[in-house]
Amino acid sequence: MLARLAIAETIAYNCVSMAVDWFPLWLSLRVAACATVPAVLAGVGLGYVLVVRRFRGREVLDDAVTLPLLLPPSVLAYYLLVLLARDSALGRLYERIAGVPLLFTWQAAVLAALLYSVPLMTRSAQSAFAGIEPACLKSARTLGAREWRVFARLALPLAARPLAAASILVFARCLGEFGITLMIAGNLPGQTQTLPLAVYEAVGKGQGQTALLLALAVSALALLCLVAAGRVSRVRFGLLK
Amino acid sequence: MIAARLRKRLAATVSSPPFLLEAELEIAPGVTGLYGPAGAGKTLLLELLAGLEKPDEGRILVDDDLVFDAAAKVDRPARVRGCAYLPAANSLFPHMTLRENLAFGAAGLPRLEKHRRVEQTLERFDLGRLAGRRPTDISQWDRLRCSLARMLLSAPRAVLMDAPAAGLSGSERRAFESLLREVRREYSAAYVLTTRDLRDCSGMCDQVAVISEGRILQTGPPLSVMQSPANLAVARLLGMHNLLEAEIVSLDPQRNSSRLRLGELELAGPYFRGKLRGDRVWLCIAPHELRLVPRSGRPGPNKAPAEIRRVTEAADVAHIELEGDLHVEMPRRDYEERKHNREWWVEFPSHTLRVM
Numbered sequence: 014m015l016a017r018l019a020i021a022e023t024i025a026y027n028c029v030s031m032a033v034d035w036f037p038l039w040l041s042l043r044v045a046a047c048a049t050v051p052a053v054l055a056g057v058g059l060g061y062v063l064v065v066r067r068f069r070g071r072e073v074l075d076d077a078v079t080l081p082l083l084l085p086p087s088v089l090a091y092y093l094l095v096l097l098a099r100d101s102a103l104g105r106l107y108e109r110i111a112g113v114p115l116l117f118t119w120q121a122a123v124l125a126a127l128l129y130s131v132p133l134m135t136r137s138a139q140s141a142f143a144g145i146e147p148a149c150l151k152s153a154r155t156l157g158a159r160e161w162r163v164f165a166r167l168a169l170p171l172a173a174r175p176l177a178a179a180s181i182l183v184f185a186r187c188l189g190e191f192g193i194t195l196m197i198a199g200n201l202p203g204q205t206q207t208l209p210l211a212v213y214e215a216v217g218k219g220q221g222q223t224a225l226l227l228a229l230a231v232s233a234l235a236l237l238c239l240v241a242a243g244r245v246s247r248v249r250f251g252l253l254k
Numbered sequence: 255m256i257a258a259r260l261r262k263r264l265a266a267t268v269s270s271p272p273f274l275l276e277a278e279l280e281i282a283p284g285v286t287g288l289y290g291p292a293g294a295g296k297t298l299l300l301e302l303l304a305g306l307e308k309p310d311e312g313r314i315l316v317d318d319d320l321v322f323d324a325a326a327k328v329d330r331p332a333r334v335r336g337c338a339y340l341p342a343a344n345s346l347f348p349h350m351t352l353r354e355n356l357a358f359g360a361a362g363l364p365r366l367e368k369h370r371r372v373e374q375t376l377e378r379f380d381l382g383r384l385a386g387r388r389p390t391d392i393s394q395w396d397r398l399r400c401s402l403a404r405m406l407l408s409a410p411r412a413v414l415m416d417a418p419a420a421g422l423s424g425s426e427r428r429a430f431e432s433l434l435r436e437v438r439r440e441y442s443a444a445y446v447l448t449t450r451d452l453r454d455c456s457g458m459c460d461q462v463a464v465i466s467e468g469r470i471l472q473t474g475p476p477l478s479v480m481q482s483p484a485n486l487a488v489a490r491l492l493g494m495h496n497l498l499e500a501e502i503v504s505l506d507p508q509r510n511s512s513r514l515r516l517g518e519l520e521l522a523g524p525y526f527r528g529k530l531r532g533d534r535v536w537l538c539i540a541p542h543e544l545r546l547v548p549r550s551g552r553p554g555p556n557k558a559p560a561e562i563r564r565v566t567e568a569a570d571v572a573h574i575e576l577e578g579d580l581h582v583e584m585p586r587r588d589y590e591e592r593k594h595n596r597e598w599w600v601e602f603p604s605h606t607l608r609v610m
Contacts, residue, residue, distance in 0.1 A: 025568065148341035149348075152401075153341040154332040156359050156408045157302050170349050 015245070017162060033226055036203055037211035040119060041231075044207060047189035049124035053180045054132025063135070064142040065150065082132045086192025089128055093197050095171035097121075117199040122207055125193035130183045135173075137179030140170035178246040189231065256281040256444050260302050262310040275299065275468035281412070283304040285438060285445040287459035287476070289452070291491065294449035295468040303446070304339040305332035317411050338405035342416040344397055346389035352376070352400050353385040359404035371407060379403040379433075395426045399433070406441045406502065419454050422426060431457045452480070452492065464488050474524055485610050486536050493582035496539040500609075502531055514607070518530045520557050523607035533608040541583040543606035545567075549597035560600035563588070576600060
């Protein structure tokens with residue numbers, strides 16, 4: 014007990030006395046927030062389409078959405094480097110619109126986070142929509158409701174809880190993105206260095222105290238998200254019993 | 255009115271074998287019952303009519319409006335077909351109150367009109383006191399009334415109900431029969447319901463279509479179908495007892511008579527149009543048409559010795575199972591008077607013999 018108290022005291026002392034650069038934490042939060050919004054929108058849309066619509070190429074789309082989860086980060090990052098290089102069509106297009114190249118900016122870190130979060134959100138959304146009683150959606154369609162109304166008035170509210178929980182977990186996953194970010198956004202302190210990259214650098218430089226503090230920050234955030242997702246999935250919304 | 259000719263093939267899945275539905279039917283205004291066992295294709299047929307499943311071939315006309323034609327590549331979506339569908343599972347939206355559920359069905363109306371119609375319908379279906387409650391908080395009978403009300407608010411041309419009376423108690427079933435009779439007078443539409451219970455056919459339907467293994471085997475008024483099943487398969491589906499294989503020994507059209515051999519027994523029957531001497535036929539005799547009489551003297555015509563195997567007594571009838579898989583029903587009072595008798599004749603009245 015005394016030993017544990019001593020460790021906690023040391024950590025607290027170090028937090029106060031050490032000059033830790035907390036920029037990676039704020040950047041990670043910004044990247045995660047910016048990636049979660051489009052990931053949730055795309056994942057919910059794709060998940061709904063894959064569950065309720067039958068069309069040619071549905072299986073191909075399903076597999077394509079899942080593929081990034083199976084590919085190594087280095088392979089995905091390589092594809093992105095090729096696709097978004099300054100001399101590529103996409104790279105030139107982005108540079109013409111934004112005025113700056115995409116690679117090795119914090120926006121590239123957002124893209125890196127999206128690569129894993131979209132499939133993750135799509136999978137979760139598929140499970141959430143598949144859990145809705147099909148009879149509700151079927152009868153709604155025969156009552157003259159257009160598909161967007163079935164989606165907005167029925168599917169979305171009925172799947173709200175699992176979707177909200179999945180969004181929080183996707184946010185947490187974005188916070189922890191490492192491999193692709195390193196390769197396409199770089200590890201530039203004060204510019205593209207996210208929290209996991211800062212831990213990696215601190216360990217590499219032998220800054221044990223800094224690495225410990227940053228690792229604890231990442232862990233605390235992940236734990237917070239996990240608890241929040243659990244609470245959200247159990248909470249009774251006003252519109253759901 | 256719905257006229258449909260449909261063909262739909264379902265591939266085998268892990269839990270079900272391949273299935274082929276080939277059906278041609280006309281559904282007139284009034285209530286039509288699709289009667290058949292589980293897996294006959296009743297639900298699939300409703301979903302094809304409603305536009306929730308797409309047939310491989312065929313065409314569907316709803317009130318002379320072509321809503322599906324595979325050859326002409328016409329496939330109108332479910333929302334514009336005017337075929338409201340009530341699935342077998344609870345289809346009320348669980349996150350909405352009953353009032354909101356009804357409002358969803360009346361969404362096409364202007365706001366004030368919608369409000370007026372919803373309130374009117376709540377009263378009409380005796381749901382006023384439950385209007386603010388959610389579907390999970392009410393009974394199955396209340397949910398069925400609300401589902402029916404919601405469908406009718408969308409002003410459908412056809413109301414398709416999948417096993418609506420399944421799980422209702424006896425009194426609720428009678429109440430549903432009476433509600434359906436009232437509703438069909440007030441809301442003009444073709445009503446179709448699926449059932450596995452003959453009581454629903456006789457109590458609720460004007461027409462019955464017997465369906466099995468994806469094919470419509472017989473259609474007609476319930477009484478006519480029950481009294482004269484078209485073939486052995488229909489008779490078995492209707493749960494008929496006393497299906498007996500016999501041979502026609504003689505036919506006399508002038509005397510309107512025939513003789514049939516049933517094992518060792520020879521029976522006198524009416525003339526059977528379209529049958530020939532020597533034909534093997536299936537006789538179908540309703541249990542209440544067979545007579546069970548105490549044995550005395552020599553057997554008369556169309557009588558055979560009988561031995562009782564089991565008796566099941568209901569409130570007003572006694573169902574008697576005889577050796578040889580014959581079933582007889584007689585008024586319970588008659589059975590009570592004669593039940594101490596030990597030896598019996600079973601009599602096949604000549605006019606009750608029907609062949610399939």
